[in-house]
Amino acid sequence: MTRIGLLVNPAAGRGRAATAGPIALAELRAAGHDVVDLTEPDVTSARRRAAAFLREQPADAARERRGPSTVLVGVGGDGVANLAVNAILAHAPHVAFGLVPAGTGNDTARSLGLPRGDPVAAVARLLGALTREPRRVDVGEITAVRPSDDPVAPGEEPGDGEPVARRYFVNVLSAGIDAAVNGRANRIGWPKGSSRYVVALAAELVGFHGFDVRVVADGRDLGPAGTLVAVANSRSIGGGMAIAPDADWSDGLFDVVTAPTMPRRTLLHLFPRVYGGTHVTHPVVQVVRAREVLLLPGGTDLTGRTDRRRGPAPAPLVHADGEPVGDVPLRLRLVAEALRVLA
Ligand SMILES: Nc1ncnc2c1ncn2[C@@H]1O[C@H](COP(=O)(O)OP(=O)(O)OP(=O)(O)O)[C@@H](O)[C@H]1O
Structure with missing residues (x-):
């Protein structure tokens, strides 16, 4: 019997x-598991309830080898998956993560190869996975770093010192037009389904001049990335758009996909290619593998000083797994095999 927080x-x-x-609650209980319903009407209470549940789960290494003793299962989309993963890594990293896909985009479910749109099949998959040692996958760790115009000592990189906040993602972190589109799509009420991303993109393209974002990957300055910044642990965003088609969350590396500011005409030509992942073969798109990535306002040099002649950095609010996570500057670090997953 496994203890399951649902x-x-x-x-x-x-x-x-x-x-x-x-359906998930009934099927998991019928299979003889100890299921605790952690569902709450709002996200803040859900986060608090998951944390309280996880803090009560002791780690038992001997028991874990026979299959997970405790699991936190999310039912929903990438948002609830991200919430569950963050709760696990903050409070009880030995607890395994499970997912019954029932969201809109379901990119985490895609990465796991789970059945989407069929909760009974998804629960059957989960029950099978409970009898095995969970799979280990990499996660991305996000820390906010000090504002770029703080005084920086010689030899120090921006962001040394205490992290301001820390959170995790499993799929993709976006800091370019994809982040702006994501933010706008979350705000608009209509249309409801994934077509709101197309509406949001059309709105973002009006007057688009590129964002002031720079990317440094494992100490290498990739230069300005005004259109596209995707730091990918896994491959898709927005319901199957293959933004980083070769990303693999068990290779110990991010796939960092960037593109500089480009004419709108080029962008319109490039955008449909993201669905199939063929945009990465276009000469304006750069793909680099790295363990640590710094996202900086474009006017900041590597010492952390800001060139004020370039003005303020209108970088969009950064999104990870479809959720807003904060503004640049941010430091992203790949944590290999940090999450135990049922799949
Ligand atoms: N009661 C709740 N419990 C957990 N999350 C909630 C709750 N109410 C609202 N949310 C929020 O709902 C938002 C969307 O959730 P989720 O991503 O699971 O579904 P979706 O948007 O339909 O799917 P996808 O992200 O795959 O497109 C998230 O930002 C999440 O934080």
Whole structure:
């Protein structure tokens, strides 16, 4: 018997998770597991409830070798998956993560190869995985770093010192037009489904002149990345758009996909290619593998000083796994095999 915390996001998938949740609860209990329903009406209470549950779970190394003793299962989309992963890594990293996909985009479910749109099949998959040693996958760690115009001692990189905050992602962190589109899509009420990303993109393209973002990957300055910045642990965003088609969350490296500011005409030509991942063969797109990435306002040099002649940095709010995570400057570090996953 496994202890299972079940976290349903009733808002996910336009009500799909509200239907899938009771199915998952009934099937997991029928299979003889000790299921604790952690579902809450809002995200803040859900986060608090998951943390309280996880803090009570003791680590038992001998028991873990026979399959996971405790699991936190999210029912919903990439948002609830991100919430569950962050709760696990903050409070009880020995606890395994499981997912019943019932969101809109479901990119985490895609990475795991889980059945989407069929909660019964997804729970059957979960029950099978409970009998095995969980798979280990890499995660991305995000820390906010000091504002770039703080005085920086010689030899010091921006961001040395205490991290301001720390959180994790499993799929993709975006800091270019994809982040701006994500933020706008989250704000608009219509249309409801994935077509709101197309509406949001069209709105972002009006007056688009590129963002003031620079990327440094494992100490190498990749230069300005005004259009596209995707730091990918896994391959897709926005419901299957292959932004980093070769990213693999068990290779110990991020795939860092960047593109500088480009004419709107080139961008419109490039954008549809993201669906199939063929944009990476276009000469304006750069793909680099790295363990540590710094995202800086474009006017900042590597010593952390800001060139004020370039003006303020209008970088978009950075998004990871579809959720807002903060503003640049940010430091991203790959933590290899940090998460135990049922799949
Ligand atoms: N009661 C709740 N429990 C957990 N999360 C909630 C809750 N209410 C709202 N949310 C928020 O709902 C948002 C969307 O959730 P989620 O990503 O799971 O579904 P989705 O947007 O339909 O799917 P996807 O992200 O795969 O497109 C997240 O930002 C999450 O934080």
